Each structure stands twice: as structure tokens, then as C-alpha cells.
Amino acid sequence: MPKQKQLVKDFLKRYHMDYENIDIEENCKIFIDEMKNGLEGKPSSLQMIPTYITVDREIPLEEPIIVLDAGGTNFRVATCYFDREEKPIIENYKSYRMPGTYGEISKKEFFETMANYIKPVLQYSKKIGFCFSYPTEVLPNKDGRLLQFSKEVRVKDLIGEVIGENLLKTLRDMGLDGNKDIVILNDTVATLLGGKVKYPDRIFSSYVGFILGTGTNTCYIEQNCNIKKAKALVEKSGFTIINVESGGYSKAPRGLIDEEYDLQTVNPGEYAFEKMLSGKYQGGLIATAIKKAAAEGLLSEAFSKKFDKISELTAKDINDFLYYPYSKSILSTCCSEEGDDAIILYHIIDCIIERAAKLVAINLSAILLKIGEGINPCKPVCITAEGSTFYKSKLFKDKLDYYIKDYLNDKKDFYCEFVQAENATLIGAAIAGLLN
Known part of the structure; x- marks a missing residue:
């Protein structure tokens, strides 16, 4: 050697x-x-x-869903469906700045910013799949309670809040369609x-x-x-x-x-x-x-x-x-x-x-x-x-x-x-x- x-x-x-x-x-x-x-x-x-997410069933084909991805820098919005060959088709894609990365904001501002981001795609589906890449306790109803944020994202009074529930309530408060079924998951689960x-x-x-x-x-x-x-x-x-x-x-x-x-x-x-x-x-x-x-x-x-x-x-x-x-x-x-x-x-x-x-x-x-x-x-x-x-x-x-x-x-x-x-x-x- x-x-x-x-x-x-x-x-x-x-x-x-x-x-x-x-x-x-x-x-x-x-x-x-x-x-x-x-x-x-x-x-x-x-x-x-x-x-509380299972993969036992076949993916429904040609059914659109709103998809969200909250990462450390970007907040991505799109719609997705699977065609007859089971190929995923992503449409209406937009990438925005993750709320809370440009200075500390309030809980209200956080959810209102996200609501405005997804406003253009609300018409496409009653279902939302939300990849939320922060430590979150997933609940039996498949919503998620925030445990902590990284240093890069600063939002007041958000720790312990339920993410999907707050987002849907904000949509309704803004006069938008908040009658959605939402599933929260993290990036590792989404990757699988x-x-x-x-x-x-x-x-x-x-x-x-x-x-x-x-x-x-x-x-x-x-x-x-x-x-x-x-x-x-x-x-x-x-x-x-x-x-x-x-x-x-x-x-x-x-x-x-x-x-x-x-x-x-x-x-x-x-x-x-x-x-x-x-x-x-x-x-x-x-x-x-x-x-x-x-x-x-x-x-x-x-x-x-x-x-x-x-x-x-x-x-x-x-x-x-x-x-x-x-x-x-x-x-x-x-x-x-x-x-x-x-x-x-x-x-x-x-x-x-x-x-x-x-x-x-x-x-x-x-x-x-x-x-x-x-x-x-x-x-x-x-x-x-x-x-x-x-x-x-x-x-x-x-x-x-x-x-x-x-x-x-x-x-x-x-x-x-x-x-x-x-x-x-x-x-x-x-x-x-x-x-x-």
C-alpha cells in the first residue's frame, strides 16, 4: 500500500x-x-x-389531479393525469418562489400566497396531491401537521398547524373552490x-x-x-x-x-x-x-x-x-x-x-x-x-x-x-x- x-x-x-x-x-x-x-x-x-398512503390499487387512467410540490426554494404547481398506456402527463406547470423564503411572513400570508399560486388550476380537479418536503406528522385522514421548518423558510405560528386543512380553508375564505380532497406526503414518499x-x-x-x-x-x-x-x-x-x-x-x-x-x-x-x-x-x-x-x-x-x-x-x-x-x-x-x-x-x-x-x-x-x-x-x-x-x-x-x-x-x-x-x-x- x-x-x-x-x-x-x-x-x-x-x-x-x-x-x-x-x-x-x-x-x-x-x-x-x-x-x-x-x-x-x-x-x-x-x-x-x-x-397512511397505500399503493395496492391500480392508478385510475385519464383522471386529472392538481399536484403541488413545496420545496426548499420553489413551489411548483401543475396538473397531471395518466394516459391509457399509464404514462404520466404533466400539464399547466408553473414554478414559483416558496413563500417564506424572502423574509418572515405570517401564517395567513403563507396560505394566501399558496392559494394564489394554485388559483389558475383549481378548475381541473377535485383532488390535490401535495408533496410537502418538511418534517410533517401525517394524520389518518392523510393531511399533515407541520413539525418544523428549515432555516430558509420563516413563517410565524405555523408549527403544529395542519397544512391541507388550512389551505382549503384559505381558498374558501378567498371565495375560491376549497371543496377538495387533499393528500399530504413528503418528497421521499413521492420519489418512491x-x-x-x-x-x-x-x-x-x-x-x-x-x-x-x-x-x-x-x-x-x-x-x-x-x-x-x-x-x-x-x-x-x-x-x-x-x-x-x-x-x-x-x-x-x-x-x-x-x-x-x-x-x-x-x-x-x-x-x-x-x-x-x-x-x-x-x-x-x-x-x-x-x-x-x-x-x-x-x-x-x-x-x-x-x-x-x-x-x-x-x-x-x-x-x-x-x-x-x-x-x-x-x-x-x-x-x-x-x-x-x-x-x-x-x-x-x-x-x-x-x-x-x-x-x-x-x-x-x-x-x-x-x-x-x-x-x-x-x-x-x-x-x-x-x-x-x-x-x-x-x-x-x-x-x-x-x-x-x-x-x-x-x-x-x-x-x-x-x-x-x-x-x-x-x-x-x-x-x-x-x-x-
Whole structure:
């Protein structure tokens, strides 16, 4: 092994950040135990939120539905229907600025802004599918109560409010048609549903939705009899989509650098899993590791002086270095041309992304093992994946594929396939609204 790589491995091992000592089998069992505890209403770092959304029935064809997608930046509005070939047709598409992203607004202004956005499409359907990408408690009537907003969206007195109910009331107060059936779901659930219709002629044993971008989350289809904390479901036959809220998982093996970086974030002690692998935190975690490595002499003094001037390191900065290590990127310009800085830096990044891929493999493998689906390679589990970190990270996907094959395929004889679905959130919102 080259000496630079060995130096980095030894360094990360001292801080318990090495990926090699993570046992996938052992950690899958721990993840599954947390899933079961969450489903039964016992203490767990996985919320396992029942969505009350099912996929058991056939999608009605040629029936239009209003679809909404409230994201971190944009609020998208459209209508959608499925043609006779079951192909989703999106029409009347408009994208607006997400209310609350341009300064703090009142609850009244928030819902009135949304009402005005959807006013032009109200005539097209009595049904609304609303992808609301913020932590929300889904209610048995498939509406949703807001648990929290991100820092980018600021609305007074909205926490704890029921989203669909307030929107429909606002429409009626404005003299508009508020006599609608509305279904609230999050982006991970919408992604799963969008993937379900991606290949209508293919047979999959089950479906999983996976997000790895700014943050991370997972959802899957669970038997109702296992959702013991939901009285409305546990005695009812069939299946329901579960929002795992996997970003909050706290049982993954964290290292000393994880703990040090966690203290620098705005929410120490929360979303531990997300901070180990998602795009929002990748730059900060790797920057913390780099500073520690520089302090121990793995990087040159000249590198340290230049790196100390960088106020923030992003996932894009890391990718820029990986693609163009000898360019004028932020990290490249810190490296000494004569020494081993670039090589040491590469191995630090490579090892931390390798660990992230292994953790994601644990997350996804645990779900397949829990539900017992994917044992027939001709009918794999369909994992619809979305997110910039999943698709744009130079190193991540190949590493994930390796662990999926090595552990899930070769050792456990379970099979899955990753797919990407265009406009998954809008299409998923349409499916949820039409079927539920």
C-alpha cells in the first residue's frame, strides 16, 4: 500500500473514522431493531412515520389531479393525469418562489400566497396531491401537521398547524373552490411512488424511496400488521408506506471527528446519520478531518495556512477537487506542488465517502432484509433514488454498488435495482392523491 494511503488509514483509525471496522451484518441488525421499535411505538432514533398512503390499487387512467410540490426554494404547481398506456402527463406547470423564503411572513400570508399560486388550476380537479418536503406528522385522514421548518423558510405560528386543512380553508375564505380532497406526503414518499410508474411493464417485488442530496431519508412499503403503533392500520389488511426518517438514525458507529463536527452544527445531537453522509454536511465533516490531519502533520504547513482562510467547504468544492485535483479549485490551490498534499487530501476524502457508501448500504440492506423482499433476482426491489449527492458525487455511487453486490447480493442473496424517475415528486404526488 502506498505510504500516503497508509498514513491516512492509520490517522482515521485513531479517531475511529475508518470504514473497514464497520461490520455491515452487525449494523444491519441494529438498524432493523430500531425500525421495529419505531413501528411499535417504542423508543427509537427512527421515527417510522406511517403515511397512511397505500399503493395496492391500480392508478385510475385519464383522471386529472392538481399536484403541488413545496420545496426548499420553489413551489411548483401543475396538473397531471395518466394516459391509457399509464404514462404520466404533466400539464399547466408553473414554478414559483416558496413563500417564506424572502423574509418572515405570517401564517395567513403563507396560505394566501399558496392559494394564489394554485388559483389558475383549481378548475381541473377535485383532488390535490401535495408533496410537502418538511418534517410533517401525517394524520389518518392523510393531511399533515407541520413539525418544523428549515432555516430558509420563516413563517410565524405555523408549527403544529395542519397544512391541507388550512389551505382549503384559505381558498374558501378567498371565495375560491376549497371543496377538495387533499393528500399530504413528503418528497421521499413521492420519489418512491414516482419510481413505481417509471417502468409499468416491469415486475418488482417491492419499492423503496431514497433521498441523498442536501439531506437523506428513506421510505418503504410495510405490512399493516407490523405497524403496531397505528391503531387505524394494525388490524387492517394490506400495506402502507412508512417514512423512516433515516437521517435521524443515531446507532451508526460515529468517530471522534463526527462528534467534534457535530458540535459545530446548528443542531448538535440531532440527525447524526445525516451528518455522516449527506451533501449539506459533507463539506463540514471533511473540513474538520482535514484540519485534524494538518495539525498532526499529514499535510504541509503551507497547505494549513491556505486552508485556514477557507470559511466554508461545500460538497461541490470537494467534487471539483476530485475531478480536477491540479486545477485552480479551492482545495487544489491549497496543495503544495512539490509535496504529497493532493494525494493525502484525496485519500482523506476517499475514505470518508467510502464510509458514507457503506452506511447507505446498511440503511438500504436493512430495509430489504426487514421486509424479506428481493430474494428473486428476476424481481428485485426497485429503489428510486434522488439527490445531488447520489448522482453527482464522483466517488459515491461506485462504492455503494460494490457494497450492495458484496453484501446484499453475494452474502445475503437479496437483489435491488436503482432507478431515477423524472419529475418524481410531482408524479408521486399525483399517484398519492389519486389512490388515496
